[in-house]
Amino acid sequence: MKKTIALACCVFACVFSCCSCPFPGPNNTTDKPYVFTKAFYLEPSEGTEIHHALLWEFRLLFGVVDQWQWHIELTPSPEFREWLVEDNVFELEPVLTAGYFGTVEDLNPAPDWFQVEVDTTRFNVYQSSDGRMRLFERISDGRIFMTDYGIQ
Numbered sequence: 001m002k003k004t005i006a007l008a009c010c011v012f013a014c015v016f017s018c019c020s021c022p023f024p025g026p027n028n029t030t031d032k033p034y035v036f037t038k039a040f041y042l043e044p045s046e047g048t049e050i051h052h053a054l055l056w057e058f059r060l061l062f063g064v065v066d067q068w069q070w071h072i073e074l075t076p077s078p079e080f081r082e083w084l085v086e087d088n089v090f091e092l093e094p095v096l097t098a099g100y101f102g103t104v105e106d107l108n109p110a111p112d113w114f115q116v117e118v119d120t121t122r123f124n125v126y127q128s129s130d131g132r133m134r135l136f137e138r139i140s141d142g143r144i145f146m147t148d149y150g151i152q
Helices: 002-018 032-040 078-086
Strands: 025-029 049-059 065-075 123-127 134-138 144-151
Touching: 032 049, 032 065, 078 134
Parallel strands: none
Antiparallel strands: 025 049, 049 065, 065 144, 123 134, 134 144
């Protein structure tokens, strides 16, 4: 029995001292191109300016992501805006009133720079059918604020 416990301790110590897997718990990154790629599954296009980005992940043992949430603020290039909003690749639905928006709770509070509201005189607002992915396009300057989250 003592040999089994000792062997298990050695394996555990070896795994966590030799591999680059993060320990369990929350991990944050503000690496703008990385967050953009995780959010949209493509590299940032030329002409798209990423102002802010945050990706929060909660990892289990050996780096397996259990929960995640991202927020991003950007000024899109015309091509990226067409792909995101006009082609509607994420099948988002327009939100016409604040009541339609629902009460979906995020996993984490939005960062301070993510200043949005469901005011259709100031923003074009879209959300996924489950309410988790949300896009706010500020009418005055075309700046896009977007968020999504998931639980595995």
